[in-house]
Amino acid sequence: MKERAAASDIRVLILAGGMSYEHEISLKSGRRAADALQRQGMACDVRDLDGELLPALQEFPPDVVLPLVHGQPGEDGSLQAVLELIGLPIVGTGSTGARRAWNKITAKDLLRTAGIPTPDWTSMPRQAFSDFGARKLLDRIAAKMGLPLIVKPNSGGSGLGVHAVRKEDDFPSAMMGCFSYSDTALIETFVEGRDIAVGVVDIGEGPTALPPVEIAPLHGDYDYAARYNPGATRWTVPAALSEPVAARVAELALKTHRTLGLGDMSRVDLMVDDAGGIQVLEANVAPGTTETSLLPMAIDAAGLDFGEVLATMVRRAIARS
């Protein structure tokens, strides 16, 4: 029988920081995960991405890498592709799944094909606005899809560049705001409902949905400030959902995780309306693990220990390799 390595013999490298707008949040996620793994007895370093990373990984390879870089290149699959090239075990999703989830339009195409409900949408690259004339294009979209709409960067996170369009006059500025984060805008039908997030973890028995978390910003939208300022948002876990709706939410989160080919852990964002209708918005492969992040909250609510869950994923990633 293969001997199980003592925790102290396992060297984990957490990659956190990165070059996106979510740099600080990622660092916080990285430090929190490192503390939790160290309490499990594992040797753990946190390192940012830079030009020295590749030679350092080749010269002193850790046993396993936990990428917690939010945004690009941590969530778009490129960091995972580099780690795969070096042959290092990764905790989390590989490059293919990360690429699918990062591109919200690709993800929505896959979800719809799989029969998973997601709001109606159209996409528009920045270039199309100069090619066809912005005003004419926006008028057409508003006439075809109806208002309200939501405009968001095709690739992004933390609610950055996300704007609701309730009247046509709001449309141009929403598009401009979006294009400062991504060259392609995803324009979706606005869903009146509650924000629900479901963590999915795989600690040996296949992907499992954690208790759903309801997110209620106390003022305005669930934007960057609401996410990271203590006291700006009320989280309820488990979310107050009827039993059948909660079961369906869990089922759709798991189906989303599987359809996109995600691994170890993800967070699926959904909207639930008053009639219990559910729409999947997106999935995240590097969910935040800060003090106010939803995944650790959901792990706790499931009666699990965040450090033990991470340590199990670390061991499983090593065993997979």
Ligand SMILES: Nc1ncnc2c1ncn2[C@@H]1O[C@H](COP(=O)(O)OP(=O)(O)O)[C@@H](O)[C@H]1O
């Ligand atoms: N179609 C929609 N209808 C209503 N609100 C939405 C819609 N899409 C996004 N939102 C709101 O914007 C937030 C961020 O959207 P999301 O697609 O999860 O992008 P990200 O979290 O990557 O910025 C959601 O949590 C929700 O509050």
Ligand SMILES: [Mg+2]
């Ligand atoms: Mg989201």
